[in-house]
Amino acid sequence: MVSLEHSEAAAAGTPRRGRGSRALADRWRALPVLARNLLAAAAALLGIFLLTSVTSPITDLHIASVGYYMLAVAGLQLLIGFSGQISLGHGAFMFIGAYTMALLVLHQPMLPLWLNMAATVVVSCVAGVLVGAATARLHGPYLAGATLALAVGLPSLTVRFPELLGGNNGLSITTRGAPPALSGLITNSQWHAVVVWLTTLIGLVILATISSGRMGRRMRAIRDDEAAAALAGIPVGRTKVIAFVISAGCGGLAGASHTYLLGTATPSSFALTLSLSLLAALVLGGLGSLWGALWGAIALVYFELWGTELAHSLDLSTNVANNVPIVLFGVLLILIVLIWPQGLHGMVRRLGALVRRRG
């Protein structure tokens, strides 16, 4: 898949066993970063296509959900894990993306999907510039507080402007399924999953390229020591705003994918719990590596599912049942942070190192 590992870990290249595989690995590493990321993304998309051709429509939907959550969490990774700024309100950018997408489909139905997606990125990046510039001087809990206010406040706009934003019921759109030319080849649900993952993978290629280059290094330097980073010539404020904007763009695009996939944008989908879940998924997956976003997104979708199933099988009352997924998620988060402070990705890496030592 995409070389999500940031340069520190990627630099710690592991000795391969066979000469052939080493030559291959060397040739792989000699490729430009962008080419490597694009190839890996293409492979991942093919993987998604193959996977969804054997899964049921409902599983396709879950796989697609993992896709857009992963993009949102990966954007948050860039902001929190790389540049060290905490956002408690990332759901707000998903909200902006989701509603931009819905409004574009409703009012400009002729526009192609890719243009809607691009417009969504522009709108959420502009929102990111505004919020990022306003909060660039805030640190730690103050930044967290400001972004929290955004997540709490923004969804209530829908109630304030019910004619435009549909109030509490939100907006519904219909999206086209697979193009007629491909109708025998690919099901609608598979098509949706592939489109969502294509969007996500484009975002991830950009994030991974940033991460392993100068900009990613600048962000990590600022995260670790602002004074020393500034003396190395890194413009601290501007770099922080850039991180915020990219992260907002990813959040917006994830929101657009959400609307595209589910056909609705409702304020309740973007409540504060979403923002907090994204943050929890990030910590669960592991801070500092884009792979963490994948584990976090899988956890986000599947813990919710398992929690709901568990509640059903236990015959709990709705009040209790509704909270089971959240409790499950919370308990697992606590356990993981206690056992593997570096999250699921830290665990995967440690297991990988163990296997390699044995091999």
Added chain:
Amino acid sequence: MATTTADPLLEAEGITVRFGGLTALNGVSLAVAPGTVVGLIGPNGAGKTTLFNVVSGVVHPQQGRILWKGAPLGDHRPHHLAKRRIARTFQGLNLFPGMTVLDNVIVGADRLASGTMPEMLTGLGRYQRDERRLRERAMAALEEFGIADAARALPGTLPYGVQKQVALARAVVADPQLLLLDEPASGLSGAEITALGKRIREFSEQMGVLLVEHHMDLVMEICDHIVVLNFGEVISAGTPAEIQADPAVTKAYLGADTEEGPDA
């Protein structure tokens, strides 16, 4: 000595800094010429680090100005220094704990890359060439400092002496013209201090060095010119021999009148 002969790189003119009612620096002037090592000494709290902070743009003085190659720096900020080829180390090292030693040094070399912002974000254009150049440059610096083995380690896992070398490598990797060293010898063993002294003299062949240090043996041995601060004022300035003979310096350090200077 040399400080007055060549055109100075850096000049501080009548710098006064007050923090509330406290005058941290009072009309302090000094100059650093290319190819010289200037020592800045004084008892704790004399204002040495404050002067460093003024030069690096962290603190802006109420009075006085900083001239770089004859032109005033004005309201400069820390991130403007690298472009002007001024580098600084910190008393507390301030390495990036979450980044490898190699990446720490690559950050120091960031100035040397030429890619624009869109290129940094998209991986197009000069991205790849910059990466390769910065990496090669940083590896060369690590080898020069004899710490290439530690390239992939995180700073926190290394002995303090090696961490100090990493901080030095990060400061000089981008080829500065002026190097500000804040207590580079603190925490080092005797042998390490001797090696450090030799290295600073080597630096001075390519750049001016302004050194804050408490190890008097080191200061007296490697500095061309010494400025002594006490309570924010320059109480003495001159060659090491002149400083050692100055009763005002002895008084500031020992807190009592003495008839003779300390033995050289």
